Amino acid sequence: MSDPVLALAPGKVRPGDEHAPARLSHLALVTHDAAATTEFYTTTMRMQLVAAVMHEQVPSTGERMPYLHIFFRMQDGSTIAFFEAPDLPQPAPVTHPAYDVFNHIALEVPTRDEVDEWHRRLKDHGVDVLGPVDHTIIYSIYFYDPNGIRLEITTPLVADWNDRPKQARAAVDAWLRTKEEALASGDDPSAALHRLIAATEPSIFD
Amino acid sequence: MDTAMSSEASATGALAAAPPQMLSHLAYVTPDAEATVDFYTRVMGMEFVLAVMDDTVPSTGEPFPYFHIFFRLGDGSTIAFFEAPGLPARPPATHPAYEVFDHLALQVDSTEKVDAWAEKLRSMGIDVLGPVDHHIIYSIYFHDPVNDLRLEITTPLTPDWNDQGEAASVSLGEWAAAKRRARESGADPTGELLRTIKDRVRRSQQANEAR
Numbered sequence: 001m002s003d004p005v006l007a008l009a010p011g012k013v014r015p016g017d018e019h020a021p022a023r024l025s026h027l028a029l030v031t032h033d034a035a036a037t038t039e040f041y042t043t044t045m046r047m048q049l050v051a052a053v054m055h056e057q058v059p060s061t062g063e064r065m066p067y068l069h070i071f072f073r074m075q076d077g078s079t080i081a082f083f084e085a086p087d088l089p090q091p092a093p094v095t096h097p098a099y100d101v102f103n104h105i106a107l108e109v110p111t112r113d114e115v116d117e118w119h120r121r122l123k124d125h126g127v128d129v130l131g132p133v134d135h136t137i138i139y140s141i142y143f144y145d146p147n148g149i150r151l152e153i154t155t156p157l158v159a160d161w162n163d164r165p166k167q168a169r170a171a172v173d174a175w176l177r178t179k180e181e182a183l184a185s186g187d188d189p190s191a192a193l194h195r196l197i198a199a200t201e202p203s204i205f206d
Numbered sequence: 207m208d209t210a211m212s213s214e215a216s217a218t219g220a221l222a223a224a225p226p227q228m229l230s231h232l233a234y235v236t237p238d239a240e241a242t243v244d245f246y247t248r249v250m251g252m253e254f255v256l257a258v259m260d261d262t263v264p265s266t267g268e269p270f271p272y273f274h275i276f277f278r279l280g281d282g283s284t285i286a287f288f289e290a291p292g293l294p295a296r297p298p299a300t301h302p303a304y305e306v307f308d309h310l311a312l313q314v315d316s317t318e319k320v321d322a323w324a325e326k327l328r329s330m331g332i333d334v335l336g337p338v339d340h341h342i343i344y345s346i347y348f349h350d351p352v353n354d355l356r357l358e359i360t361t362p363l364t365p366d367w368n369d370q371g372e373a374a375s376v377s378l379g380e381w382a383a384a385k386r387r388a389r390e391s392g393a394d395p396t397g398e399l400l401r402t403i404k405d406r407v408r409r410s411q412q413a414n415e416a417r
Binding site: 038065 | 224225226227228229230231232233234235239240243250251252253254255256257258259260261263266268270271272273275276278279280281282283284288289290291292293294295296297298299300301302303304306307308309310311312313314315342343358359360362367368369370371373374375376377378380381382385395396399400402403404406
């Protein structure tokens with residue numbers, strides 16, 4: 001099949017990526033409610049609870065602290081994991097609201113229809129969903145898990161969404177140059193970057 | 207539920223009957239896009255495959271110039287970063303355990319490759335902890351020095367490391383029960399949890415001896 005989505009199928013190693021790690025094994029975050037986290041990831045997200053580790057000592061550092069480490073699996077076998085440890089204080093509040101938008105975990109489904117189906121499903125489960133947002137290269141919805149972690153369900157709209165190294169390099173060079181020039185001339189970097197984006201957007205992104 | 211709704215539900219419900227396939231991208235805020243590009247391409251061997259620059263956050267419409275960069279893993283999934291000028295640094299962790307627990311583990315296909323990563327990272331001047339043999343996976347740990355993210359390179363040691371649903375549910379139940387007992391009796395939850403963990407270790411040793 002020549003479906004562009006399938007070109008990104010799990011396990012597909014692209015030329016040039018043989019030195020990179022193969023894929024996600026697990027992403028681990030602290031939770032203060034393992035029960036609510038398990039309910040959300042198994043029932044709403046349909047990810048099976050597939051491993052749980054209970055220890056009285058952090059293996060990599062030897063620190064004594066009882067903890068539960070739970071893993072929820074995606075189709076390719078990779079997992080989202082959580083740690084619960086009693087008496088761990090809540091994290092400090094974010095220093096800027098943009099952190100709650102920028103920091104996120106995007107999970108892939110095969111088709112746009114499935115993104116829409118997840119949208120309905122999440123709403124049926126009482127989850128507030130933002131989107132769908134058509135980013136031209138991917139199509140996404142956004143929501144939060146019970147830990148306040150921003151999640152995205154997305155699907156690629158073009159086969160090369162993650163294969164634009166030349167444009168990427170040109171964009172990073174332009175961003176850095178603009179910042180440096182603004183700083184050197186005493187200009188506001190934000191304003192200079194706004195101008196850069198307005199001026200170069202089509203040529204960089206197409 | 208009327209017939210039309212239930213047939214609609216069964217037709218479309220089938221689409222999302224499964225969990226998400228895989229990671230698409232994981233995104234963090236970075237203070238330094240340039241140093242991040244250097245670390246993920248030169249040290250981590252990941253290609254820099256996409257950059258998006260915009261002045262509004264697409265999902266919220268908030269006006270904010272930002273730069274979004276993506277580095278690709280072998281399966282096409284990506285680790286991504288946002289740089290936005292004027293964004294204040296992250297607050298310090300409220301407890302050192304956050305800096306150990308919060309982490310991103312990337313998979314390679316053999317213990318030899320984990321060892322080769324340890325050697326390569328050390329040769330590049332990066333502090334590496336491990337290898338740690340967790341019995342089910344084999345791992346090394348280090349930090350992305352630009353973004354202070356804890357990274358792990360790991361490989362499974364048993365094919366069922368991520369397929370122990372029943373045992374996992376039992377563990378979760380024992381953990382929740384220990385917390386409940388502590389709450390009801392006014393005991394220290396840490397002590398109750400440590401007793402639960404010791405008890406599990408003892409039972410597992412007895413089971414191994416009986417085999």
